[in-house]
Amino acid sequence: MTIEELRWFVVLAETEHMTDSAAELQITQPTLSRALTRLEHRVGAPLFDRDGRRLRLNRFGAVLLEHARRALAEVDAAGDRIAELIDPERGTVRxxxxxxxxxxxxxxxxxxxxxxxxxxxxxxxxxxxxxxxxxxxxxxxxxxxxxxxxxxxxxxxxxxVREQLFLAVPAGHRLADRPGGGRVRLRSAAEEPFVTLRPEFGFRRLTERLCAAAGFRARVAFEGTELATVEGMVAAGLGVAVLPELHAAAVPADRTAVRVPLADAGAHRTIGLSWLxxxxxxxxxxxxxxxxxxxxxxxxxxxxxxxx
Missing domain, CATH: 3.40.190.10 (Periplasmic binding protein-like II)
Structure with a gap:
């Protein structure tokens, strides 16, 4: 059976009238009648009970109608999806x-x-x-x-985007009030507890590389899953943290730490677009x-x- 024959069958099942269905489908009645005969032969059972010139969908036809509607819906959905894939004006970006x-x-x-x-x-x-x-x-x-x-x-x-990194410290910290807001070396925080992201995050690995380049291994006091949480914990006095510059605008003012620019050569990160x-x-x-x-x-x- 073809998709076209299934579409014809659905229309015929809904009207239960050969002449009306042929007119709606814009085909001749003999063409529709032959298609129905082929379909019944394919499924091995009559799909309608004949009552003179009137058709009555029987139990076999009802089963096929249920599955035909579902199959045609899937075919139509596939067509829509393919159209989305080839049309840059519509569809979904994942x-x-x-x-x-x-x-x-x-x-x-x-x-x-x-x-x-x-x-x-x-x-x-x-x-x-x-x-x-x-x-x-x-x-x-x-x-x-x-x-x-x-x-x-x-x-x-x-x-x-390429963004600079800074050292976040609590208010009143010894590194918070440097004259002229000068930069600091990350090495100056080597003895401090660090607040950072969990190990599976790329920014955590960046922090670890910066610390290693500065000659120390950070002593981690807290591991979070959001940079805003990390900065909030620094503001609460749990430790210090390396944070990206552009993230700062998203943090509420009452949760921000003091942000001290870093002088280390590698104190930046680059964000990019990846694809296979x-x-x-x-x-x-x-x-x-x-x-x-x-x-x-x-x-x-x-x-x-x-x-x-």
Missing amino acids: LAFLHSVATWLVPDLIRSFRAAAPGVAFTLHQDPGHDLLQALRDGAADLAVTSPRPEEAEFAWRPL RDRPMPAVAERFRLFVLSEHGIDREDPNVIQH
């Missing part, structure tokens, strides 16, 4: 991103893109860095906002990728150039 960019960078990207493409929807995933990369592998996301740049060769990556290098993405996701890289990327000359 975007994964870090917790630390959820309140500023990602909303800015979506807002600016939807101003140009209001018909596009988004499915969003907010996770630690390693989960973002797995979402790309699993096909749960088309693109991911990540930091640091993935080390695996399967991922392409382009930088979007060898997997084609839906047209709408590709449109979003090119938009983000051309409008928000650090090196905007050619959004098609892929950094390894």
